[in-house]
Amino acid sequence: MATARRHAALAAALAGALLGCGGPAAGQDGSHGLTVGLLLSDTEVSRWEQFDGPLMKQRISELCADCRVISANANGNAAIQQQQFEAMVVNGVDVLILTAVDANAVRSSVRNAADSGIPVVAYDRLAEGPVAAYSSFQNDEVGGLLGRALLRALGDRAHDSLVVMMNGSETDPNAAVFRQGALDVLGGRVRIGKEYHVRGWVPSVAFTDMTGAIANLGAEDIDGVLAANDGIASGVIAALRADGVSPLPPVTGQDATLAALQRILAGQQYQTVYKPYRREAFAAAEMALALARDRPLGDLAPYRVDSESTRDIPAALAEPISVTAGNIGETVVRDGLYSVGEICTPRYESACARAGLTDAPQAGSRGDGSRVTRTRADAQAARDPQALRRRTGARRHRA
Numbered sequence: 001m002a003t004a005r006r007h008a009a010l011a012a013a014l015a016g017a018l019l020g021c022g023g024p025a026a027g028q029d030g031s032h033g034l035t036v037g038l039l040l041s042d043t044e045v046s047r048w049e050q051f052d053g054p055l056m057k058q059r060i061s062e063l064c065a066d067c068r069v070i071s072a073n074a075n076g077n078a079a080i081q082q083q084q085f086e087a088m089v090v091n092g093v094d095v096l097i098l099t100a101v102d103a104n105a106v107r108s109s110v111r112n113a114a115d116s117g118i119p120v121v122a123y124d125r126l127a128e129g130p131v132a133a134y135s136s137f138q139n140d141e142v143g144g145l146l147g148r149a150l151l152r153a154l155g156d157r158a159h160d161s162l163v164v165m166m167n168g169s170e171t172d173p174n175a176a177v178f179r180q181g182a183l184d185v186l187g188g189r190v191r192i193g194k195e196y197h198v199r200g201w202v203p204s205v206a207f208t209d210m211t212g213a214i215a216n217l218g219a220e221d222i223d224g225v226l227a228a229n230d231g232i233a234s235g236v237i238a239a240l241r242a243d244g245v246s247p248l249p250p251v252t253g254q255d256a257t258l259a260a261l262q263r264i265l266a267g268q269q270y271q272t273v274y275k276p277y278r279r280e281a282f283a284a285a286e287m288a289l290a291l292a293r294d295r296p297l298g299d300l301a302p303y304r305v306d307s308e309s310t311r312d313i314p315a316a317l318a319e320p321i322s323v324t325a326g327n328i329g330e331t332v333v334r335d336g337l338y339s340v341g342e343i344c345t346p347r348y349e350s351a352c353a354r355a356g357l358t359d360a361p362q363a364g365s366r367g368d369g370s371r372v373t374r375t376r377a378d379a380q381a382a383r384d385p386q387a388l389r390r391r392t393g394a395r396r397h398r399a
Helices: 047-063 078-090 107-115 139-160 173-186 203-217 230-242 258-265 277-292 329-333 346-354 376-383 387-392
Strands: 035-040 068-073 095-098 120-123 133-137 162-167 191-197 224-227 272-274 303-305 313-318 321-323
Touching (some): 035 078, 047 277, 068 078, 078 107, 107 120, 133 277, 139 272, 162 230, 224 230, 258 272, 258 346, 321 329
Parallel strands (some): 035 095, 095 120, 120 133, 133 313
Antiparallel strands (some): 272 321, 303 313
16 A cells, blocks of 8 residues: 555644643653644545544543644645644644645645654645654555445446546545556456546536536446545536436445435435544544654554655554445444434435335335335345346436
């Protein structure tokens, strides 16, 4: 696992609560007033502010009651992130956690921090420069999960299928790893009709790119879309629906956002990749505190990764999980990412019942409240919304 996706920089770390670590609660080393800087990259990817940032702050607080965290979000602007980064260095933080907007653009800032004795933990995306540690997922496997899910959805027709690849931003090194992991699976098994690198992972850009793919290839000839994350998937699906495509081809995704899970239940998106954020965030927090206290990382970082500028970076890499309609309950719900109530709003009540998430009456139930018995084929169709299209050989068309 060499390069990794650290484009969503941890630069959004100036507006939080400072992490001063001290005394016995901080590890019996008598260190007081430790400050952790948290720099986040953007708000286009909702997980940074919704899950990752709060989880890192939680873990730091648990391990170090006197520590302080200051956080800032660059809103996708690499220049702003550099300013936030330099401000934290000048203000004397003890350690930085960084989700980079642009992995290359922060190289000099990472170098300046290292020269000032401030270690930098790259979070989720591997920044360039002498980073001290890296917390992420096995990103080549993320790409592999995307590719395998698409092949599964295409079924026996995969070898004749025309696929559009909607990769992540070129400024994010993880995007290249996701792409290669997917191609390792798809190579020689499908035809890649068009390929895009969605600027900034922005859904509206994905919409525009997918609209171009439809115009170039023809909606009726697109058999599947490998979308690198759920935001891109939302833009892809919007473009397909705007063109009147029905039924929708299988579309993959990543991040297990609430909207994506609901699209999966509704049969609009086939799959997403769930990355247990707690493991990634807690690992980053633990490594940051160890580095701030000048302690060896040891078992906190069992892997080593290389960037273009630095070799043998200590890393903690968690395993991603593929999610379809059939395993939402045993993955994101079981882990507490979302509750059934959050997913199964009234609009998705019937879809949730078909997928076995709730006992709510399904569409077509009798007026007295008794339920229509599902056949095995019904249950399979609920878990695999593309199954019916595969069995019948149905082709998409404009409605």
